[in-house]
Amino acid sequence: MENPRTNRILAQSAKREDSERSLVRSNRSDIVEKYLTDESAIFKGQAEEVAFPETEIQVANLLNDANLRKILVTVSGAGTGITGSRVPFGGIVLSTERLTKVPKRDSMSPTLFKDPIAGVEYELYIAKNEHYAIVPPAISIENLQKVVERNGLFYPVDPTEKTAFLGGTVATDASGAKTFHYGPTRNWIRRVRVVLPNGDLLDIRRGDVFSNDRNEFEVVLCSGEKIRLQAPFYEMPNVKNAAGYFAKRHMDLIDLFIGCEGTLGVFTEIEVSLTDRPERIFDCLAYFLTTNDAMRFCDEARRIAKSRDKKKEEFDLVAPLSLEYFDRCSLEIQRAKHPDIPSKAKAAILFEQAITEERFYDCLSQWNALFEHHHVANSWLPIDQRDKEKLTEIRHSLPEGINDYVRSKGTHKVATDIAVPGERFNEMMRFHVEIGLEVQVWRVLVDLGLQYDSKIFQSLTLPEKVRLAEDRVGIHSPEGGTSPDVEAQPSEQDYESLADRIDIVRESSKTEVAYAIFGHIGDFHLHFNFLPRSTVELDQMKRASYRLARKAVELGGTITAEHGVGKKTYVDDGIEKPYLELMYGIRGLESIATIKSAIDPNWILNRGNVVSAEYFKH
Numbered sequence: 001m002e003n004p005r006t007n008r009i010l011a012q013s014a015k016r017e018d019s020e021r022s023l024v025r026s027n028r029s030d031i032v033e034k035y036l037t038d039e040s041a042i043f044k045g046q047a048e049e050v051a052f053p054e055t056e057i058q059v060a061n062l063l064n065d066a067n068l069r070k071i072l073v074t075v076s077g078a079g080t081g082i083t084g085s086r087v088p089f090g091g092i093v094l095s096t097e098r099l100t101k102v103p104k105r106d107s108m109s110p111t112l113f114k115d116p117i118a119g120v121e122y123e124l125y126i127a128k129n130e131h132y133a134i135v136p137p138a139i140s141i142e143n144l145q146k147v148v149e150r151n152g153l154f155y156p157v158d159p160t161e162k163t164a165f166l167g168g169t170v171a172t173d174a175s176g177a178k179t180f181h182y183g184p185t186r187n188w189i190r191r192v193r194v195v196l197p198n199g200d201l202l203d204i205r206r207g208d209v210f211s212n213d214r215n216e217f218e219v220v221l222c223s224g225e226k227i228r229l230q231a232p233f234y235e236m237p238n239v240k241n242a243a244g245y246f247a248k249r250h251m252d253l254i255d256l257f258i259g260c261e262g263t264l265g266v267f268t269e270i271e272v273s274l275t276d277r278p279e280r281i282f283d284c285l286a287y288f289l290t291t292n293d294a295m296r297f298c299d300e301a302r303r304i305a306k307s308r309d310k311k312k313e314e315f316d317l318v319a320p321l322s323l324e325y326f327d328r329c330s331l332e333i334q335r336a337k338h339p340d341i342p343s344k345a346k347a348a349i350l351f352e353q354a355i356t357e358e359r360f361y362d363c364l365s366q367w368n369a370l371f372e373h374h375h376v377a378n379s380w381l382p383i384d385q386r387d388k389e390k391l392t393e394i395r396h397s398l399p400e401g402i403n404d405y406v407r408s409k410g411t412h413k414v415a416t417d418i419a420v421p422g423e424r425f426n427e428m429m430r431f432h433v434e435i436g437l438e439v440q441v442w443r444v445l446v447d448l449g450l451q452y453d454s455k456i457f458q459s460l461t462l463p464e465k466v467r468l469a470e471d472r473v474g475i476h477s478p479e480g481g482t483s484p485d486v487e488a489q490p491s492e493q494d495y496e497s498l499a500d501r502i503d504i505v506r507e508s509s510k511t512e513v514a515y516a517i518f519g520h521i522g523d524f525h526l527h528f529n530f531l532p533r534s535t536v537e538l539d540q541m542k543r544a545s546y547r548l549a550r551k552a553v554e555l556g557g558t559i560t561a562e563h564g565v566g567k568k569t570y571v572d573d574g575i576e577k578p579y580l581e582l583m584y585g586i587r588g589l590e591s592i593a594t595i596k597s598a599i600d601p602n603w604i605l606n607r608g609n610v611v612s613a614e615y616f617k618h
């Protein structure tokens with residue numbers, strides 16, 4: 001059937017007040033320096049100057065001029081990205097930090113909000129009854145949440161790093177813990193104004209422009225030139241996913257721009273959907289004596305949360321907004337600062353739940369019953385402000401502990417961002433544990449001064465590797481069920497006992513923890529964090545990380561569920577390739593490059609992100 005909706009959009013020229021005001025720019029090296037890295041601490045770029053536009057027309061003029069002169073422009077939000085996506089490869093950095101106001105609306109009154117610490121003033125519009133807000137790109141997620149909550153509303157996308165700008169989160173389609181319930185950023189964006197690399201402007205409202213039956217869009221530029229955009233041909237995995245441009249049959253044009261990592265345009269105004277602020281949200285941390293107990297608990301909580309007929313459920317009030325997992329190594333890292341974390345706990349699940357004041361205690365008693373079913377060893381529900389702050393500290397002590405560790409060793413962390421379909425999650429989990437134990441055993445052997453050929457080591461089964469480490473420290477593994485048959489695939493209990501045995505070996509060899517696995521288990525999305533302490537380990541761990549990413553793709557998942565690919569690469573047979581190639585292959589990258597070239601023929605904007613110009617076939 002012919003798709004009746006339009007696939008065509010007309011570009012506008014940016015018309016905004018105060019075109020008289022001159023653009024603030026600086027080429028002072030101490031200022032430029034601040035924009036050459038991001039939170040990945042891996043990529044270091046270079047740029048000639050930084051520009052600080054305050055209005056859309058300034059963004060448009062800057063891009064138009066840079067495009068005519070073929071000067072590279074890299075867009076910077078708050079710089080909290082961890083893929084190098086705002087790191088410039090020369091030219092100008094376009095900092096969005098002064099885009100803090102949206103132009104006047106005749107029919108609405110503005111909301112003014114001042115960040116009490118930074119002193120920055122924001123001007124936005126909140127349509128309380130209609131549940132949306134028109135917001136400038138440089139407002140931080142923290143401030144956006146505060147200002148809408150004052151109006152009884154709620155913006156539920158909550159990346160851990162709340163200093164990120166809304167514009168950055170739209171460009172990366174960021175997620176957060178509550179994505180389990182509320183979905184990623186994309187689900188909350190209803191309109192964007194985006195300046196294209198030539199300075200033309202698109203005002204894209206969700207639901208207005210869809211790709212046609214050939215999956216094409218038509219963009220008519222101000223010059224009258226018509227650009228044909230063929231949506232990417234690849235199929236996206238059916239998981240939480242931030243890899244590459246969005247792709248779907250009859251897709252909405254707004255979705256092509258959300259998550260494009262700033263390669264197609266600069267967001268200057270964003271309309272977000274809002275929901276009602278829940279009466280009460282509580283967090284709870286549950287500790288388990290085995291990983292399996294934590295997994296079973298999570299499976300049930302997830303099943304109840306997604307159940308279509310909640311009323312039929314025994315636990316009808318159980319409705320987690322998030323389900324977050326911490327493995328035994330994560331708890332060990334957290335224990336360094338919080339020794340009261342139960343010493344026997346081998347896993348933890350942190351969840352949040354929204355509830356009315358009236359049903360709060362009924363809801364807690366249902367969770368308690370669920371805890372009993374799943375052998376929760378210990379649970380903690382912060383009630384007063386001090387406890388809530390302590391929980392935040394415990395959560396932060398993990399990334400902080402990891403970052404401090406790798407910094408002290410002069411390396412950097414290597415982390416995955418993979419998600420797989422639910423039915424393949426157990427398989428992925430086993431592979432996670434296998435890789436973790438492998439890097440840990442290797443580190444033990446190194447600490448014990450054993451020079452082992454890495455090829456021979458790889459050829460050993462996991463139980464053999466563990467036995468090798470035990471032999472080396474003179475521990476004899478217990479007879480019977482705890483020592484799995486080396487020929488057979490270890491069961492989940494076997495993995496648990498292998499991990500316990502390695503913990504004992506580590507105690508004896510005084511070997512530090514080499515990895516930590518944590519993250520958004522509700523969405524089958526975990527971060528495997530390697531903690532390299534030398535360049536040799538860094539190389540080894542990078543290879544292990546690619547094995548994890550490959551496995552995720554093999555299982556029908558994604559290499560990046562929330563961070564995007566930015567400038568990340570991997571080495572295959574000695575050749576450096578864009579990270580995204582692992583997932584969509586060369587043809588997938590070519591289809592992205594074709595869209596990029598159509599919108600940005602000179603490849604001036606955010607060059608190096610997602611895909612390089614080499615993939616563009618003329």
Ligand SMILES: Cc1cc2nc3c(=O)[nH]c(=O)nc-3n(C[C@H](O)[C@H](O)[C@H](O)COP(=O)(O)OP(=O)(O)OC[C@H]3O[C@@H](n4cnc5c(N)ncnc54)[C@H](O)[C@@H]3O)c2cc1C
Nearest residue numbers: 077078079080081085160165167168169171174175262267
């Ligand atoms: C400790 C920590 C925890 C994190 N937790 C999460 C998490 O839970 N979930 C998650 O998804 N991410 C997380 N991140 C990653 C990061 O916070 C997100 O990627 C965030 O979306 C980046 O926003 P930013 O404003 O800092 O953008 P930047 O890092 O400055 O830029 C990111 C990308 O967005 C582009 N961009 C920025 N503004 C615009 C604009 N106005 N128009 C067009 N393009 C633009 C840039 O060019 C770049 O490509 C975490 C990072 C850290 C350090």
